[in-house]
Amino acid sequence: MKQILQLFALVFTLQIFSCSPKGQEQERQPNIIVILADDLGYGDIHAFNPDSKIPTPNIDALASGGMKFTDAHTPSAVCTPTRYGFLTGRYNWRSRLKSGVLTGKSKALIPDDRTTIADVLKGQGYNTAFIGKWHLGWDWGLKGDEENAGEGWNPQDFDAIDFAKTVTHTPNDLGFDYAYGHSGSLDMAPYVYVENGQVTAIPDTITVNTGKYSWWREGPTSPDFDHEKVTPNFFERSIQYIEEKSQDDKPFFLYLALPSPHTPILPPSEWQGKSGLMPFGDFMMMIDDYVGQVNAAIKNAGIEENTLVIFTSDNGGSPAAGLEEMAALGHLSNYTFRGNKADLYEGGHRVPFIAKWPAKINPGSTRSQTICLTDIMATSAEITGYALKENEGEDSYSLMGLFDADKEVDQFREATVHHSINGSFAIRQGEWKLLMAKGSGGWSFPKPGDPAEAELPEVQLYNLASDPGETTNLQAENPEKVAALKSLLSKYIKEGRSTSGAPQQNDKVEGEWKQIGFVE
CATH class of the missing domain: 3.30.1120.10 (Arylsulfatase, C-terminal domain)
Structure with a gap:
């Protein structure tokens, strides 16, 4: 009789453990983190280019712990349109932007009624956050009713902006619960942070830098905006977000949009000269170190198993980084591919793409199928059980079938x-x-x-x-x-x-x- 009672007690205990928070953690939706670098070439990551002269041990660790995609592409060879395609799952040239990029002062490109990844995930119960470089336009508050004249390349183009007013048509209107970042590239004024529609500090100076690799355009700058500290700031805020939201009952989606290694190339003093290559190499080593800190934060929070981390870039390496000079030193930023940022050639849009998700993706796996950054939209939808409508993610294919390394896939996208x-x-x-x-x-x-x-x-x-x-x-x-x-x-x-x-x-x-x- 005693043995029977002991058996019942054991069964009861196992049932309790199966219903414990840890058991529930296995059933909950995964956290999703997308780190989008800016002007990082296929050959800048050692895991994709064994001959790279830049040490990237932390990004390499992401690759060895997950899946490398060796034929991944951005929807455009420049930043604004790629960011549009990533967030909407729709090719950028279907929008009003048929060529070029926006400035730091352009009006919002994505209408509020266009579904984004953040909309999908927020609707599926996620906390959602954007931290970083937006470069998709938002509507600045104006001093009067006048048109916001000028596209934002000259200091006088910003005279019409009232930085004390609320900024509208921001990431908060496109599914992001929290949004913190700057409007354009780090070389595009105005140099201010906007947090949930509010400028964090009113510009009080005009700054400009004319260094060969560290240049930025002249424009209004806030007292809390230090160009050299922008990338570290975004990483540190993202790490804080991960630590906080990992304690929540809800899963989270973090879009960390780096403004680097795009110009201005500004490695802090402790990183200068570390690569022995050029300022770009030093800058990349700093970025890699911060990616390691993100990895550590995920692991320390106990959420590594069920967190999907995607690391990629918005286009190929840029001539502004000194591609020819680095090539002379033996480093090919765009690997062996022809061309560079802005081009139709492979160097313009073939990028490193890593997906790590221990619960679903075998470590050290590789896929050679052609994929596109627009595909992250349909992937997020399938992960969370959301059925995309006919007018959502029109150019997006789900990567979920590819994440299973044991599954044979002949062709993924039609084209x-x-x-x-x-x-x-x-x-x-x-x-x-x-x-x-x-x-x-x-x-x-x-x-x-x-x-x-x-x-x-x-x-x-x-x-x-x-x-x-x-x-x-x-x-x-x-x-x-x-x-x-x-x-x-x-x-x-x-x-x-x-x-x-x-x-x-x-x-x-x-x-x-x-x-x-x-x-x-």
Whole structure:
């Protein structure tokens, strides 16, 4: 009888443990952290480039603890449009921004009724936070009813702003419970922090820096805004957020949008000279160290097992970092790929992409399928059981099937569209890539308008399996492939989506099709 009672007691105890908070933790939705670097090239991370001259042990540890994607791409080769695509799951050229980037003073690009990742996750019970570089426009308060004249490249363009007034159409209106950051790139004025729609300190000076790699444009600057301390500030606030929200009953989503290693390249004194490469290398070592601190905060909070961490970049490495000088020292920021930031060539938009989620992703795994940053939207939706509507995430495919390293996946996306700073298109399907431009469409040779470009064919076709460096244009030998890819690109543009579903409308602007280089 005593043995029977002991058996009942054991069963009862096991039932209690199965219902304990730790047991519940296994059932709750994962925390999601996306760290988006700025102008970080594929070759800047040692895990992706064994010949890299920059030590990145903490980012490498993320990769060894999770999954590397070796064929990951940004939806654009520059920052604003990539950030739009990441947050909405929709290609940027479907918005009103058909080329280029916004300034620090531009009006909001994403309308409040456009669903974002933050909207999806907040609706599914998440705490949501944005910390960092926004660069998607918001509406500054004005001193009067006058139009906010000027795009924000000159100090006088900011005279109409009343920094004491509430800023509207901010990340808080797009699903983020908490939002703290600055409006544009770290070289774009105004240099102020905005926290939940309020400027944290009124600008009291005009600053400018003209260093070769540390430059920023002249503009109003708040007393609490120190360019050198901006990246550390964002990391430290993010770590604090992780520590606080890990104690909550609700899961959290943190979008940490770094303004670095984009210019101004400002490694603090304790990091200067550490890489032996250039200021960019020192800056990258500092960033890597902070990523290690984020990793430690996650582990120390006891949430590592059920936290998805994604680390990636918004486009390829920039010439402003000194790409040629670093190459002479043996460091290839964009690895062996042709081109750089702003280009249709691979160097413009192929980026490192790491996903670590111990509960779901095998450590040390790798995927070679082509993916795009727009895919994080559908991934977040599937993770939380949210069904995207027809007008949500029109260019987003869920990565969940790829996270299972034991699952064979022949082809993931039907095709992927690339976009350059001047609004030129490329489309990639399997091993084939068609560029709807004579040259780079960006900043590398041959640039748009370069005399050498005039002598080139109208389009470029490359086989990336045999020619990953995009050295041999095969368009003349493969007219059928050119026609098929051009037709698919036209279909994606006209139907307002590249995923299955009902056709949607692109946001119209006057002369749209000509501006974005589309020909019927």
